[in-house]
Amino acid sequence: MVHVDTSTEAYRHMAKELTFLSTEEFSRRLHRFSRTNFDPSQTAAVHAHVSELLSRRLAEVSYKCVREYGQLAHVAGLHELCLAIYYGRANLVCSSSMAEANSVAGSFAVSDSVVDSAYSLGSTSDLVRLGAHCMKHLQHEPSLGWEVMSSFSLARTFWRCVCIVAHLEKARSVDAKQALQDAAYIFKEYIAVLYPEASRELSVQDAIYTVRRFVQYASCGDEGEMLFFRFCLRRGFLRRGCGTTNLTEEGGSNLSITTSDTGSGEVSYGGSANGATRVDHGVISEEQWFYATLIATCRAGQHVHEALHYFDEVGSRLGVESVGCDVLLGHRSRAMRSGTAADGQDFRAVGECEKIMEGVSDYLFFQLLTVLHAAKDNRKIVFTARAMLRCGEKLSISVWSIVLIAAGEMRAADVALGAFVQAKDALSDATRVEDRRGxxxxxxxxxxxxxKCQVPRFEEEYLRPCRELLLTHSNEEVYFCALLQHAHNSTDPGGGAGEVSRAVSEKGIPFSSRIVSRLMKVYLRTESPKLLELYRYATRSCNTFKASWLDELLLWADRRRYDLTPEERKYILDEVYRVYGDNAMESELSGLRTQLALLRYDYEHKPRETFLATLQPPPTEPTVLDSRAHFLVKKPYCVHQRRPKNGKDLNEERSGDRIVVANGDQSYGGHSIIQGQNFSGSDGNMRPEEFRVYMEKILEVLQRTNNWVS
Known part of the structure; x- marks a missing residue:
C-alpha cells in the first residue's frame, strides 16, 4: 500500500495551488501524468490532485475526467482514493438534484480500475458492493447504456473475489471462509439472477471451483483473466448491450451511444486526447466495443493467439468472413508488407486485408495493438499499420502512439514518415485548430x-524545418533530445553525443533531466567513462532524481568492472545505499542484484589486485555469481557422467590412452594438460575422443570444487 506524507511543506504548497485552478485547468492537469508508464515520483502530486477532486470538485468536472482521475489513482497505487472517487460520484448521480440537472443519472458505471483497486486492498466487501452497483445498471437501468462495461465489471468482481480466496487459502488465513462466502454471494445473487438460463446447469460450487483452477494454474501472470472471460463468453455471462441511448458528457467531451431496436449501435468518443492513453475521435459499434473489451482481457497474459481469435470473430460478424488473422498477420505478412506478392493468391490476400480495414473500428485496432505491444510483437504491429495506411485509413493519435514505438524498433521509416506527414499537415492547416496539443x-x-530509423539528413530535412515553421511549442530541450536519440542509434553514438553536448554548452542551455537521461543512455552504450561524471553532475545540479539513472550507473559499472578505481566503486555503492537503504538487495533492484553483489565483492575483496599479486584467487568467493554461471550453481552435475556397465568403466573400452586426473588429485596443477601431456597421435593430429573425455573430467572437478552451493 502506497503511503504519502501529506505533512510536508511541498505537499501543502501544492494542495494550496490546486484550490485556485479553474475547472477547465484542473481537468487539463491530467495530461501531466502518464497512466501507461507512471512515474512513482509523481505519487504525491497525484494524491494532491485526487484529494482536491474529492474535497470540492467532484460535482464540477465531467464523468470522463472523474473516471480518468480514478484510473490515475489506481495506477499510482492509491486504491482507497480510487474507490472513494467512484463512490462519491456514484452517490452524486443517484441523488434527486443530480437527476434533475442531468438526464443521464446513473450512467456512471463501474470500471475495471475500480474493481482492481478493491482487489488490491483485499476487500471482498467492496467487491460485493461494486457488484451490487453493476447489478443495478444491468437490471434496473438498462436504458442508460454502459451495459457492456457493467457486464464485464460484474464478472470481474466475481473473478477478483475468487483470486482473494485463492491467496488467503494459500496463506492459511482465517479470512478465507468469509471471502469464499462473498464470492458465492456475488455469483448467486447477481450473476445467476441476471443470467438464469446460463447458470441453470452450473452450481455455485462448480463455478467457484472452475474459476479457482483458472487462478491457481495460470502460467502467464494474469491470474487466469483470459481463461475466465473466455469461460464467461462461452457460458453466456456477458451482455452485449441493448436499448437506445443518447449520452453527452459535459466539459466538451462527447460520448454518444445510439442503438437500434436490433441491438446494434455506435459509441462515439470525442474531445481532446493526450495521444497516449485515450481513444480519440473514433466511432465504434457496441458489437465491436464488446469484442474490444474481450481483446483487452488478453493483454496482461500476452495471449496474442486468443486476441487474434476474437479479432477474427468480430470480423466474421461484420461480414468479412473470408479474412482471418492468419491472412492479416500470418506468414505472408512480410510479402504483403513489401508490396510484392509471389503469386495471385498473395495479391488476393492484400485485397482482403484492405477489405477488413474498412469495417473494423479504430478502437478495436487500438485494443489489438495494445495486446501485441504487451507481447512485444512489433512485426505484427508494423504490418497492421501498413495495411491500414494502404487502404487510406487515418490513424488516431492513440493508435499512432503504439505504432510509432514498434516502427522505431523495427526501423520502419515509411510508417514513421506517415505519422510525421499527418501531424505536420494538421499543424500547418490554419483552419484546423482542434486538438493542436495532440x-x-x-x-x-x-x-x-x-x-531511431536513422533516416538520412534527419536534422536538416525533418527536425529543423519543424522548429522554423513553429509547428510545435517545444523548446530547445525537445530539439536536442531528438538529436541525442538520433545519435544513440547511429553508428557513431559517442561522436554524435559529443557534438550535441558541445552545442548545448555553447547555447547555455542547462542540462535538464531529459537531456541527462538521453546522454546516459549513449554513454552506457559506448561504456564511456563520462557517465560517472555526468551522474555526479546530475545528482548535484538537477532538482529531480530518477531511479533509472542509478540502474544505468550499475550496468555501466558492471561493464567496466576491471577499469574502476576503489574510490569509484565506493561512490557507486554509497549511492545505492543512499537511494535504497541498507536493504538494497531486497529492494526494487530486482535484476540488478547480481551487478550490485559483484560490485560490493570487488570493493571488499579486491580480487583483481589479489590475483595480480599472488597469482591465486581470493579465499572468499562471491555469494551471487554471474548469471552466465547459473547452470553451474543450480545444476552442479549437469555434465553427462558415464555410468559403469557390469562393474567396468566404459572409458576403458576406448582405444588409446585413457586420460585421468594425475594422482587422483582434484587440484588444477594435477591435471595432465598442466603437466604438458598432449592428446595428439603419432601423425600429429588431435585425438578428439580422448580430449573430450579429459574436458569432461575437468568440468566435473570444477563443479565439485568451485561451483557447489551447500
Missing amino acids: NEYLLQTSLLALS
Whole structure:
C-alpha cells in the first residue's frame, strides 16, 4: 500500500495551488501524468490532485475526467482514493438534484480500475458492493447504456473475489471462509439472477471451483483473466448491450451511444486526447466495443493467439468472413508488407486485408495493438499499420502512439514518415485548430521514431524545418533530445553525443533531466567513462532524481568492472545505499542484484589486485555469481557422467590412452594438460575422443570444487 506524507511543506504548497485552478485547468492537469508508464515520483502530486477532486470538485468536472482521475489513482497505487472517487460520484448521480440537472443519472458505471483497486486492498466487501452497483445498471437501468462495461465489471468482481480466496487459502488465513462466502454471494445473487438460463446447469460450487483452477494454474501472470472471460463468453455471462441511448458528457467531451431496436449501435468518443492513453475521435459499434473489451482481457497474459481469435470473430460478424488473422498477420505478412506478392493468391490476400480495414473500428485496432505491444510483437504491429495506411485509413493519435514505438524498433521509416506527414499537415492547416496539443505530441513522437530509423539528413530535412515553421511549442530541450536519440542509434553514438553536448554548452542551455537521461543512455552504450561524471553532475545540479539513472550507473559499472578505481566503486555503492537503504538487495533492484553483489565483492575483496599479486584467487568467493554461471550453481552435475556397465568403466573400452586426473588429485596443477601431456597421435593430429573425455573430467572437478552451493 502506497503511503504519502501529506505533512510536508511541498505537499501543502501544492494542495494550496490546486484550490485556485479553474475547472477547465484542473481537468487539463491530467495530461501531466502518464497512466501507461507512471512515474512513482509523481505519487504525491497525484494524491494532491485526487484529494482536491474529492474535497470540492467532484460535482464540477465531467464523468470522463472523474473516471480518468480514478484510473490515475489506481495506477499510482492509491486504491482507497480510487474507490472513494467512484463512490462519491456514484452517490452524486443517484441523488434527486443530480437527476434533475442531468438526464443521464446513473450512467456512471463501474470500471475495471475500480474493481482492481478493491482487489488490491483485499476487500471482498467492496467487491460485493461494486457488484451490487453493476447489478443495478444491468437490471434496473438498462436504458442508460454502459451495459457492456457493467457486464464485464460484474464478472470481474466475481473473478477478483475468487483470486482473494485463492491467496488467503494459500496463506492459511482465517479470512478465507468469509471471502469464499462473498464470492458465492456475488455469483448467486447477481450473476445467476441476471443470467438464469446460463447458470441453470452450473452450481455455485462448480463455478467457484472452475474459476479457482483458472487462478491457481495460470502460467502467464494474469491470474487466469483470459481463461475466465473466455469461460464467461462461452457460458453466456456477458451482455452485449441493448436499448437506445443518447449520452453527452459535459466539459466538451462527447460520448454518444445510439442503438437500434436490433441491438446494434455506435459509441462515439470525442474531445481532446493526450495521444497516449485515450481513444480519440473514433466511432465504434457496441458489437465491436464488446469484442474490444474481450481483446483487452488478453493483454496482461500476452495471449496474442486468443486476441487474434476474437479479432477474427468480430470480423466474421461484420461480414468479412473470408479474412482471418492468419491472412492479416500470418506468414505472408512480410510479402504483403513489401508490396510484392509471389503469386495471385498473395495479391488476393492484400485485397482482403484492405477489405477488413474498412469495417473494423479504430478502437478495436487500438485494443489489438495494445495486446501485441504487451507481447512485444512489433512485426505484427508494423504490418497492421501498413495495411491500414494502404487502404487510406487515418490513424488516431492513440493508435499512432503504439505504432510509432514498434516502427522505431523495427526501423520502419515509411510508417514513421506517415505519422510525421499527418501531424505536420494538421499543424500547418490554419483552419484546423482542434486538438493542436495532440498533433504536437504526434509530431514529436514521430520525430523520435524517425531518429531511431536513422533516416538520412534527419536534422536538416525533418527536425529543423519543424522548429522554423513553429509547428510545435517545444523548446530547445525537445530539439536536442531528438538529436541525442538520433545519435544513440547511429553508428557513431559517442561522436554524435559529443557534438550535441558541445552545442548545448555553447547555447547555455542547462542540462535538464531529459537531456541527462538521453546522454546516459549513449554513454552506457559506448561504456564511456563520462557517465560517472555526468551522474555526479546530475545528482548535484538537477532538482529531480530518477531511479533509472542509478540502474544505468550499475550496468555501466558492471561493464567496466576491471577499469574502476576503489574510490569509484565506493561512490557507486554509497549511492545505492543512499537511494535504497541498507536493504538494497531486497529492494526494487530486482535484476540488478547480481551487478550490485559483484560490485560490493570487488570493493571488499579486491580480487583483481589479489590475483595480480599472488597469482591465486581470493579465499572468499562471491555469494551471487554471474548469471552466465547459473547452470553451474543450480545444476552442479549437469555434465553427462558415464555410468559403469557390469562393474567396468566404459572409458576403458576406448582405444588409446585413457586420460585421468594425475594422482587422483582434484587440484588444477594435477591435471595432465598442466603437466604438458598432449592428446595428439603419432601423425600429429588431435585425438578428439580422448580430449573430450579429459574436458569432461575437468568440468566435473570444477563443479565439485568451485561451483557447489551447500
